[in-house]
Amino acid sequence: MASFEWAEVAPTQWVAADGPPKPFVDGAFTFIGGEKKERTGEMIDVTSPIIDAATGKRAVIGTLAQMTSDEAMRAAEAASKAWDDGQGAWPRATAADRVAALEAALAAMTEKRAEIVDVLLWEICKTSADAAKEFDRTMDYAKASIAALKELDASISQWQTVSGVAGKTRRGPVGRILFLAPFNYPLNEMYAMLIPALLCGNVVTMKLPTIGGQCHLLTVDAFATCLPPGVVNFVSGSGRKCCPPIMKSGLVDMLGFIGGSKACDALIGDHPRPHRLKVFSQLEGKNMGIVLKDADLDVAADQCCAGSTSYNGQRCTAIKLVYVHKSVAGAFLDKFKAKVAAKKVGLPWAEGVALTPLPETSKPGYLKELVADAVAKGAAVANAAEGGGGCSSGSLITPPIVYPVTKDMRLFHEEQFGPVLPVAVFEDLAEVDGALRKSWNGQQAAIFTNDPAGEAATCVDMLATVVGRINVNVQCSRGPDSFPFAGRRSSAMGTMSIAEALRGFSIETVLAYPAKSAPTKAVVDAAEATSAFLAPLV
Numbered sequence: 001m002a003s004f005e006w007a008e009v010a011p012t013q014w015v016a017a018d019g020p021p022k023p024f025v026d027g028a029f030t031f032i033g034g035e036k037k038e039r040t041g042e043m044i045d046v047t048s049p050i051i052d053a054a055t056g057k058r059a060v061i062g063t064l065a066q067m068t069s070d071e072a073m074r075a076a077e078a079a080s081k082a083w084d085d086g087q088g089a090w091p092r093a094t095a096a097d098r099v100a101a102l103e104a105a106l107a108a109m110t111e112k113r114a115e116i117v118d119v120l121l122w123e124i125c126k127t128s129a130d131a132a133k134e135f136d137r138t139m140d141y142a143k144a145s146i147a148a149l150k151e152l153d154a155s156i157s158q159w160q161t162v163s164g165v166a167g168k169t170r171r172g173p174v175g176r177i178l179f180l181a182p183f184n185y186p187l188n189e190m191y192a193m194l195i196p197a198l199l200c201g202n203v204v205t206m207k208l209p210t211i212g213g214q215c216h217l218l219t220v221d222a223f224a225t226c227l228p229p230g231v232v233n234f235v236s237g238s239g240r241k242c243c244p245p246i247m248k249s250g251l252v253d254m255l256g257f258i259g260g261s262k263a264c265d266a267l268i269g270d271h272p273r274p275h276r277l278k279v280f281s282q283l284e285g286k287n288m289g290i291v292l293k294d295a296d297l298d299v300a301a302d303q304c305c306a307g308s309t310s311y312n313g314q315r316c317t318a319i320k321l322v323y324v325h326k327s328v329a330g331a332f333l334d335k336f337k338a339k340v341a342a343k344k345v346g347l348p349w350a351e352g353v354a355l356t357p358l359p360e361t362s363k364p365g366y367l368k369e370l371v372a373d374a375v376a377k378g379a380a381v382a383n384a385a386e387g388g389g390g391c392s393s394g395s396l397i398t399p400p401i402v403y404p405v406t407k408d409m410r411l412f413h414e415e416q417f418g419p420v421l422p423v424a425v426f427e428d429l430a431e432v433d434g435a436l437r438k439s440w441n442g443q444q445a446a447i448f449t450n451d452p453a454g455e456a457a458t459c460v461d462m463l464a465t466v467v468g469r470i471n472v473n474v475q476c477s478r479g480p481d482s483f484p485f486a487g488r489r490s491s492a493m494g495t496m497s498i499a500e501a502l503r504g505f506s507i508e509t510v511l512a513y514p515a516k517s518a519p520t521k522a523v524v525d526a527a528e529a530t531s532a533f534l535a536p537l538v
Contacts, residue, residue: 007388007390007391007392019347019349020118020121020349022048022052022059022061022122023061023062023115023118023119023122023214024060024061024062025046025061025062025063025119025214025217025218026062026063027043027046027062027063027064027065027213027214027217027236028040028043028063028065029065029220030065030067030071030075030234031220031223031224031232031233031234032071032074032075032078032230032233032234033074033078033081033082033229033230033233034078034223034224034227034228034229034230034231035224035229036220036221036224039065041065041066041067041068041071042065042066042068042237043063043064043065043066044063044064044066044210045060045062045063046060046061046062046063046064046123046213046214047059047060047061048060048061048122048123048125048359049125049356049357049358049359049361049394049395049396050122050125050347050348050357051394059122061119061122061123061214062119062123062214062217064208064210064213064214064217064236064237065236065237066236066237066238067235067236067237067242068237068241068242069241069242069245071235071242072235072237072241072242072243072245072246073245073246073249075205075233075234075235075246076176076178076205076233076246076249076251076252077251078229078230078233079176079203079204079205079230079231079233079251080176080203080251081230082203082228082229082230082231083175083176083203086173086175088203088228088230089228090198090201090203090227090228090231091172091173091175091201091202091203092201092532092533093201093532094532094535094537095149095153095199095201095535095537096535096537096538098198098199098201099146099149099199099537101226101227102142102146102195102198102199102226102227103146104225104226105222105223105225105226105227106139106142106143106222108221108222108225108226109139109218109219109222110139112218112219112222113135115218116135116187116215116218116219117131117132117134117135118131119214119215119218120134120135120186120187120212120215121348121349122348123211123212123214123215123359124183124184124186124211124212124359125312125348125356125357125358125359126311126348126356127348127349127353127354127356128348128349130311131348134185134187134188135187137188137481138187138188138191138192140481141188141191141192141195141481141498142191142195144481144482144498145195145196145199145498145501145502146199148498148499148502149196149199149200149502149537150537150538151499152171152499152502152503153536153537153538154536154537154538156168156169156170156171157170157536161515164514164515164516165512165513165514165515166512166513166514166515166521166524167510167511167512167513168510168511168512168534169508169509169510170508170509170510170511170533170534171200171502171503171506171507171508171509172200172201172506172507172508172509172533173200173201173202173203173505173506173507174197174200174202174253174254174278174505174506174507175202175203175253175254176202176203176204176205176251176252176253176254177197177202177203177204177205177252177253177254177255177256177505178204178205178207178243178246178247178252178254178255178256178267179193179194179197179204179205179206179207179256179257180207180209180239180243180255180256180257180258180259180263180267181193181209181258181259182209182212182258182259183209183210183211183212183359183360184212184311184314184315184316185315186209186212186213186215186216187215187216189258189282190206190216190258192481192496192501193256193258193280193496193501193505194206194232196498196501196502196504196505197256197505198227198231198232199502200502200505200506201506202254202505203230203231203232204231204232204233205233205234205235205246205252206232206233206234206235207235207236207239207242207243208234208235208236210236210237210238210239211359211360212359213236216234220234239263243267243270244266244267244270247267247268247270247271248270248271248272250271250272250273252271252277253276253277253278254277254278254279254280254505255267255268255271255277255278255279255280255281256280256281256505257279257280257281257282257283258281258282258283258316259283260283260284261281261283261284261490264279264281264283279493279494280493280494280496280504280505281492281493281494282316282485282487282491282492282494282496283316283487283490283491283492283493284316284415284440284441284443284490284491285316285317285318285320285415285441285443285444285476285487285491286320286321286413286414286415286439286440286441286443287307287317287318287319287320287321287441287443287444287445287446287467287476288319288320288321288322288323288432288435288436288441288445288446289303289304289307289308289319289321289322289323289445289446289448289475289476290323290324290432290445290446290447290448290459291304291322291323291324291325291328291332291448292325292447292448292449292451292454292455292456292459293325293327293328294449294450294451294454294455295325295328295332295448295449295450295473296448296450296473297328297331297332297335298335299448299450299473300324300332300335300448300473301332301335301336301338301339302339303446303448303473303474303475304319304322304336304339304446304448304475305336305339305340305343306475307319307446307475307476307477308320308322308399308419308421309340309343309354309355309399309419309421310354310475312355312356312358312397312418312419313399313416313417313418313419313420313421314358314417314418316443316491317443317444317476317477317478318417318476319446319475319476320415320416320417320422321405321411321412321422321424322336322421322422322423322424323423323424323425323426323432323435324423324424324425324426325425325426325427326425326426326427329404329423329425332423333382333401333403333423336401336421336423337382337383337386337387337401340383340387340389340399340401340421341383341386341387341388343355343399345396345398346396355396355397355398355399355419356396357394357395357396358395358396358397358418358419359395360395361395363395363417363418364392364394364395364397366416366418367397367416367418367419367420368392369410370410370411370414370416370420371390371400371402371411371420373409373410373411374402374405374409374410374411374422375402377406377408377409378404378406379402379403379404379405379406379409379411380402380403381400381401381402382401382402382403382423383399383400383401384400387401389401397418397419398419399419399420399421400420400421401421401423402420402421402422402423403422403423404423404424404425405422405423405424406424407435409422412424412435413439413440415441429455429458429459429462432459432462433462436462436463436466439466439489440489440490440491441467441489441490441491442466442467442468442487442488442489442490442491442492443467443468443469443476443487443488443491443492444467444468444469444470444471444476444487445463445466445467445469445470445471445476446470446471446472446473446474446475446476447459447460447463447470447471447472447473448472448473449472449473450473456472465488466488466489467487467488467491468484468485468486468487468488468491468492469483469485469486478496481497481498482497482498482499483497484496484497484500485497509533511524511534
């Protein structure tokens with residue numbers, strides 16, 4: 001039985017003398033019912049995967065409240081009070097008033113841009129450019145959501161008469177939403193749900209991620225100042241302790257969840273009336289990059305490298321399995337190794353760095369297990385010698401290219417969500433088809449081919465009922481945000497995009513009357529003149 005020994009080298013992720021100053025966000029407070037209150041209960045230190053030169057340990061960059069289940073329930077109850085069975089100030093506000101309030105909140109958050117970007121850099125080790133991009137993309141997404149709401153409102157605000165019935169369709173809130181989002185895009189992925197939900201009049205309980213939660217603590221003042229009490233409430237601490245009681249209480253009308261399917265299933269199962277629970281979820285992905293025999297191997301190697309290593313592969317949209325035709329496997333592997341070797345490993349603020357320390361303390365051990373399993377079953381680390389693949393320094397890992405990965409290996413099926421790069425080989429597309437049929441993944445795939453008369457159409461038809469997006473000669477990706485981001489199987493429920501999210505977090509309500517009844521029309525006209533719900537946004 002073969003084995004592979006990880007090369008452990010002396011830690012290099014020390015706080016550099018020329019690096020940015022270490023932040024500290026004091027999370028010793030709760031934000032419930034619109035009030036920020038000091039808290040003296042259980043806390044944890046929030047640490048960075050960057051080692052503090054003064055202590056030799058992970059740098060402490062803040063604290064986070066570990067709320068009890070009773071505290072979590074108070075947050076859900078505050079949201080329920082703000083909802084007030086649909087009669088609260090926020091759900092009954094005009095769309096224009098909600099837009100104005102959120103624009104003010106976004107403006108207040110923008111004043112804290114530098115602090116939020118700094119926290120993203122330290123807590124989850126995004127590069128300086130990627131941390132700034134996450135904040136800016138989030139604000140752009142919010143502004144685009146407001147613009148899309150105005151377009152949607154205009155498109156459905158006209159009366160229409162069909163079969164003697166006059167009707168107007170408006171979109172109203174679902175109700176009380178519990179949101180959970182992961183560490184990898186803690187601001188962007190939460191706000192991709194939160195902003196459209198708030199625009200549509202919903203009230204929210206946000207479960208902050210234990211890793212990546214510090215950026216949210218910096219937004220409390222904006223919410224407290226600009227939104228009515230209880231419209232947004234924070235819960236922090238153990239999700240297993242805090243979230244089941246909220247779901248079991250029934251004080252949740254919708255679950256917005258980005259993370260793992262097992263946790264999502266458990267929360268849905270906790271709800272006392274699951275038939276009334278609306279669910280929006282973005283879950284795991286084991287996205288495949290399929291390199292056909294006629295591919296431009298330079299393009300394929302470049303895009304598979306970018307797709308599997310961007311933010312250390314810690315993206316649901318990352319390419320997590322490269323499946324290459326046997327006839328070009330050797331040539332592809334040589335080019336792929338060169339591309340991976342060119343990726344600079346180091347601290348997130350260093351110029352040109354692409355791979356940074358991993359924030360999850362348990363992740364390096366898990367990745368090593370996957371590689372060990374593959375090597376024991378016949379694979380090898382193809383870049384161990386020339387590229388340093390499989391070297392680690394604490395949580396900083398030089399990506400190993402594992403080749404050839406086969407179906408009996410865990411790395412073929414499990415989502416590694418980190419910088420381990422499996423490459424498998426096929427001789428016939430039937431093998432790829434067989435793997436797709438058995439896969440739980442339904443998010444995306446990428447096809448690499450350069451022959452118009454080749455197998456592109458076959459691949460597209462094979463994938464069209466399996467995944468939500470098919471990419472040709474480019475890595476898997478969520479953007480542009482105007483494109484639908486959907487999935488099948490265990491990868492998603494609902495579509496994330498600027499326009500679709502507004503529909504996903506709202507429900508249609510139709511106002512109708514007999515078109516030929518003049519007295520009724522007069523009543524409806526009078527209601528329309530003063531109703532907040534019927535008031536046009538523009």
